[in-house]
Amino acid sequence: MAAPPSSSATASIMLAIYEKKTVTVELYRPLRQYIAFTYSEREAQNLEDDLQALKQMRSDLERPGDSLPTRRDLLQSYFKALCLVESRFPISPDRDHINSITFTWYDAFKQKQKASQQNIHLEKAAVLFNLGAVYSQLGLFYDRSSVDGMRQAAQAFIAAAGAFAFLRDNAAMKASIGSSTTVDVSVECAGMLERLMLAQAQECVFENTIAKGSTPMVCTKIARQVGLYYEETFAALNVAPLNQHFDKTWISHIQLKAALFYGEACYRYGLELHQKEEIAEEIARLKSGISALSEAKKSSKGAAAQILDTITKLETNLNRNLERAVKENDRVYLMRVPSPSTLPPLPAFSMVKSMPMNEVLDASKERMFSSLVPDSSAKALSRYTEMVDDIIRTQAEKLQQGSELARVRLKEMDLPDSILALEGNFTLPTDLKEDVEAVQICGGPAGLEAELQQLMDLRRVNQELLVQTDELLQKEAREDGQFRSQFGTRWTRPQSSTLTKNLQDRLNRFAANLKQASESDARIERSVREHMALMSILDRRPIESALPTLARPIMSLDANEDAIVGALKQSLRQLETLGAQRAGLEDMLKEMKRKDDILPKLMTSTGSYEDLFRKEIAKYDNICEDIAQNLEAQEQLLLQIQAQNDEFAAIFNLEDYKASREKSYKQIAAAIAKFREIKENINEGLKFYVTLQDAITNIKQQCSDFVMTRNIQCREMIEDVQRQMAGLSFQDGKNTGAYNYPSVSQPHQTQRATSQQQTEPVNMTHPSRPQAPYYQPPPPEQPTMPGYAHSLPPYGSTQQPPPPYHVAGGPYHPQQAQQPPPSHEYGQPAYPGWRGPYYNNAHAQQPGSLPRPPYTIPAPYPPHHQSGYYKQQ
Secondary structure, three states: OOOOOOOOOOOOOOOOOOOOOEOOOOOHHHHHHHHHHHOOHHHHHHOHHHHHHHHHHHHHHHOOOOOHHHHHHHHHHHHHHHHHHHHHOOEOOOOOOEOOOOEEEEOOOOOOOEEEEOOHHHHHHHHHHHHHHHHHHHHHHOOOOOHHHHHHHHHHHHHHHHHHHHHHHHOHHHHHHOOOOOHHHOHHHHHHHHHHHHHHHHHHHHHHHHHHOOOHHHHHHHHHHHHHHHHHHHHHHOOOOOOOOOOHHHHHHHHHHHHHHHHHHHHHHHHHHHHOOOHHHHHHHHHHHHHHHHHHHHHOOOOOHHHHHHHHHHHHHHHHHHHHHHHHHHHHHOOOOOOHHHOOOOOOOOOOOOOOOOOOOOOOOOOOOOOOOOHHHHHHHHHHHHHHHHHHHHHHHHHHHHHHHHHHHHHHOOOOHHHHHHOOOOOOOHHHHHHHHHHHHOOOOOHHHHHHHHHHHHHHHHHHHHHHHHHHHHHHHHHHHHHHHHHHHHOOOOOHHHHOHHHHHHHHHHHHHHHHHHHHHHHHHHHHHHHHHHHHHHHOOOHHHHOOOOOOOOOOOOOOHHHHHHHHHHHHHHHHHHHHHHHHHHHHHHHHHHHOOOHHHHHHOOOOHHHHHHHHHHHHHHHHHHHHHHHHHHHHHHHHHHHHHHHHHHHHOHHHHHHHHHHHHHHHHHHHHHHHHHHHHHHHHHHHHHHHHHHHHHHHHHHHHHHHHHHHHHHHHHHHHHHHHOOOOOOOOOOOOOOOOOOOOOOOOOHHHHHHHHHOOOOOOOOOOOOOOOOOOOOOOOOOOHHHHOOOOOOOOOOOOOOOOOOOOOOOOHHHHHOOOOOOOOOOOOOOOOOOHHHOOOOOOOOOOOOOOOOOOOOOOOOOOOOOOOOOO
16 A cells, blocks of 8 residues: 655655554463463463563554554564464464464455464464565655655665565465465565565665766666666566556556656666767667656556656656757767667666565574473474584585685696686786785886985985085184284184084094995995896786796697687686585575474474484485585596696696796796895985984084184184284283183183174074985984984094994984083183084094994895895895
8 A cells, every 4th residue: 555655845755565454362371271281380370471471462463553663673573472482382273282373364455355374374474564564664754855864764665675575485485375365475465565665775775866966877777776676566566466456556656666767767878878979879768768758657547646747857858858969969970879679778786685684583582482392392402403413514524625625636737827827817926916016116126216316316415515514614714724824923712623623523424424325325226237137027017927928839730729728718617616506505504504493393293203303304415415416526527627737738838837937936036025125225325314414414503603603703803903903902900912712721701702692693504505405304303313323433544444324323313413511621612602512522432442334234135134234236
């Protein structure tokens, strides 16, 4: 029966199912009497709560009116209770069974028809039908004008489809066996209702797809699948026993919906074709959609006006696009329009499937009547379960052994790899292929040249910084020497070489480091040139192009190579088919065990358990026979493949190909190892230069500050000397002799230097300072290479320097370079606040100590050798 449309004014009208109606049934008294008679009165008293709960659920079921979610939960709980009742209470017309219970249910679509049966099968089928009906009503309950409402409605229809599918597969056949039955719980009706619910769920998905603005092709596939579901529903309604059972408005509704969504798919597909300028097919598709809508409207009677309005609007859109396409084809494209009957089917894609209800309706974890199992039945069930488990375990082991045997035998014959190699589809082993891809992602061997250029650029920047810093000190020393020559003994301040000894020593050490690093760079460059031919294999895309190919023989006597290869490939396909069959057989075993519940039969059996066991175990004979045949067929096929492969290997010289392939593998692995070694060397060199650049920049700033301070002092001394020479010295009790400079025993601060310092910034950048380096150095407070605190021998030291740049040691430590400890060699600083490290001799090398090099030469890759980075090539 059709229910009211969705609450959304714009949503398409959909169908919901009304529940089946029933009559009152007395369950409590017959069941309690059976328990008291068969077991004991005490057992009946113990199960009083379960009996009352079952009675209450049946009573609630007879009086509809609860909310839909509450009704859904009641139906699910009652169905689980019925499963437990079925396994413990023999309800049937038999004299020895419970024969006083009769279940009566009315047809949901023809409410004057009813069915009455003295078994629980009709009751279970009716409950499942009502569960699907409630789910369908929930689907109409949600507001589909919102995205969330469309999603909830789709889920409800999917659940309804699952309930009707469960009815069809588990209860409909048993309920139809009785003398009294109704069409609504038949296998045919349950299947039809499942397709209807899937159609409406897919329609919700289509509405959501349109709301999201998806592409025309996506809309086409989803709309076409909606139409297919409705077409399947319409086809089921037109055959017995359903063709005379449903109201014609139902049939008209479903027929119009099928045509509507076929036309919708044609319309959306036409948009896609128009974008691709496939005008001829667009015209044919649009005509096909218009024709389907026209025919559906003529044959439909009593359909909802809303659907007819929707079809009319769609026809208008189709005709408008058809008119446009025809004009464009006549004026521009001039394509021949194909007949709609020659077109391939429209693409379709299902976004929904029936919800599995096995877990939702599983009663195995319910405790109702759990104690009501006779000892004989419980022991018999345990024995039968052990028999089934033994069969399952034995057969599963056979299947697994068969699959493992096939895998090992094929591996021994190098199949199917050799066939793939012959066809040019061979691939590297997974681990080797991943290593090659990692090399290619980071630039490959071709990218090493660019990284070498970066290395040279950074070295040049460091050299330029070092030269500029040394020129600052040399220029200041020359100017100091000129004034000393000019003024003689009147020029009393310390010589520059005395004050800059520490700075100059550090510059010399940096120069030595750069010289050693330059030698390491040369070794890297030389290694790249020498091994580029080896590493070039890694630049192949795809890398498989570097592998040897399995070629056909140059000369053939009987030209039967193709026949041999074809026969071998056919055998491999047959072996693959057998493997897929084994997987299916194993799944069948597990499913059979899951469904194999003989407790109800044990409890109602009046004969020998052994006879029942033999009858039930016989269910597994067919699948065991299938497994044995599968394994026997595989064994024969493997013998055939072995013979075919021997012939294949002899003709195609397979052993030589394997040797060449292994050689290629080793070459690729060696190229990867050499690339990684060089790559790590370059990376360590880059880190070294970036860190060294920070140190040189820092000392350059110190030299600039020193030179600026000396310039201030120079101007002051020139003024004093000129006053002395002009006889303008004042005798005010102050020292009128030479300018007093700080010494170890005489602290001094110059007031004029302080005032001058305030007007001229100390951190003034020297004009010759270079621009920013290629790589932005890290902040000084976070040195990149903390091991650089070790001192190095001066430039030109007679000691043999160890190999250059090693990440564990280095020429400096940035934090110490910025904040050297105070020195007492020259007393007070050159001007107030000055803390330049050229007054600090704390970094001077201790006699007899061996300086740690900035970077040393490593051993070959892999990196677990701890002998350094650069390797003598």
